Amino acid sequence: MNGNIRVGQLFGIPFFINPSWFLILALGTFWFGQEFALSLPQFNGFASLLLGLVTVLLLFASVLAHELGHSLVAMSQGITVKSITLFIFGGLALLEKDAEKPWQSLAIAIAGPLVSIALFILFAGIGSANIGLPLPVLAVLSFLAPINLVLALFNLIPGLPLDGGNILRAIIWKITGNPNKGLLYASRVGQVFGWLAVVIGILAVLGISPIGSLWTTFIGLFLLQNAGMSAQSAQVQDKLDHLTAQDAIAPHSPVAPVSMNVREFVNNYIIGQPQHSQFILTNADGKLLGTLNPESLKTIPTSLWTETDLSTLLNTETLPLTIPAHQSLLTVVKQLEKQPNTTFVVVDEQNSVLGLLEKASIINLLSKEKSDDAPTLPPEQPLASTEAEG
Template identity: 50%
Template sequence: MNGTIRVGNLFGIPFNVHPTWFFVLAWVTVSYGSGLAAQFPGLGGGLPWLLGLIAALLLFASVLAHELGHSFVAIKQGIEVKSINLFLFGGLASLEKESKTPAGAFWLAIAGPLVSLALFGLISAIGFTTSISGPFGAILGVLGYVNLVLALFNLIPGLPLDGGNILKALVWKITGNLYKGVVFAGRAGQVIGWIAIASGLVPLLLGGGLNFWNLLIGWFLLQNAGRATQAARVQEQLAALTAEDAVMTDSPIVSESLSLREFVNEFIIGKSEASRFLVTNEEGQLVGAIAVDDLKAVPTSQWTEISVAQLTKPVEFSTTVKSDQSLLEVVTLLEQEKLTQLPVIRENGVLVGLLEKASILNLLQRRAQANPA
């Protein structure tokens, strides 16, 4: 999440807080501290607000435990947890990728609510079996209540909530299609978002006050559910396409047998602005790449005598993709390696062409124009 502040590591997982977290921390501290001061007049000085701060930190610790529940299940499934972020609306565990199966997605989604329910049960048991009372008893009571609400709220069946991810897993299991699950759960999240917004506006229409929190929650659900739905549609298209489908039609490719003079005359002067060309052998197999700037090291008088092969540099195998590889995998590789383009080759090493981020976008745009919704 952009704009977060790194706090440290928890079990090897980066732990961040968003600036909005400090607003909620201050608000809970003041409001709950004021409540304690009114409920227990004997508390003097700044003690009510100190206890309010402790209560606020314990509430956020509950949110953190909820996210750790997701994180531990993800790690068990071999999924990297990039970070845990706390923000205005709670917390979020940022994962490297989706679970591989509907069952995995189900357990990953339900882990957080189960942790919150377990904490509610533990705190309730402590409250019933001990004689804790007064301010600490009040804090214990609200802590148990918050964990129960945290579990039940997150089980609402709409993205981006855990209940939405559970719904996604169920639809994925029934249809066999992950993306249909995401779209269905995303639409459910949008419906719930509109309901939350309506519940925030109706009291105002009836002469009451505006429910600001319901409006914020509704907006949050609408925005994130909409993004999830849109992303799922794009991912479904990418999964159905291959790297070869997105290869540039005018990929910068030259034969190693050309002289530098032929290379410049046929491919550079007035014809291409490419700064690097992929080089192939007689069989069309990729052997490396030549940079236009490398020509400066060779006197022009020698261009007819020196071949492209002599200036060709090898291309690492890890920076190429197979022609039949899913375009979704290719996009993931581009993002992970922070690349803008990749050579596409067939199993026998024959070069198909160059694939760029721009060529992928162009392909999706052409398909959208050919098949308007």
């Protein structure tokens, strides 16, 4: 999310606050302030609002602890946590990559709710212990304890983008051996719960349903949007997994044999042809030898082009990366996520060059498929979890 404000870091994880967070901070402060004014008449006016502010801040501290639960488990698996962001619906932890195994994904997903349950037990235990705490502290704890329990139970709903959805995804991944199926099914369940929340919220606003509120509708819309994005991502990734690097080779790839002179190269590959910043040169067997920068042609006088071998301009110092033709396109995309501007040379089993592959050629391939999937690549980093509060 753009416009986030960095507020510090812990365990090397940067913390951000989205501007939307300030809205829920203000609303929460006002709502809790009213509750404290009713339950503690001696703390009215500014005092009740101050207690409300403290409660909201501690609530978001609980959300932060929830996200740290996910993050620390992910870090124990060697996964870098890019950031933790607090926003209007709670918090999210952004991971560098997905877990490699379903049980690892399950451990990351369940860690957050376990932290919230632990906080519920802690706050409830302190609140019920007869240790002479001031009345305002006990009042704050009386809110924090049940809210953390609700936060844990709500996030265990088995639909993305909630933690329960990630748990369901991991289970289906384990059963089917296909992480994309787990992602798709968990996304669909998330959409079902999203529509259910929207309907309940609307009925409550109309006075038909005794449960729910306008906030329930907003949460439902949030679930629908994120679950829909996850489902779309799963469909695209599944399609990519069934395609190979050879399928996405760019048409008219700038590949040329080195066995010609400069004049022949210019006539056949430069004049009247698409502009390229780099050409791949191959030997008689089609194997990669090196690259040629068209700008280097200017170093040879045109009068000498016919008698100058193309190999004179061959660059062998920085060879491009090669990938096998049968490589899953999804694996290629994951490589592109780490090296966005990389152009790969696709080779067959004999290491003969078949052509070039880049991000644009993958997008073009998906477009040609004319599928319902959007011709976009999967998100660069998966969403670890999202906590919706209400």
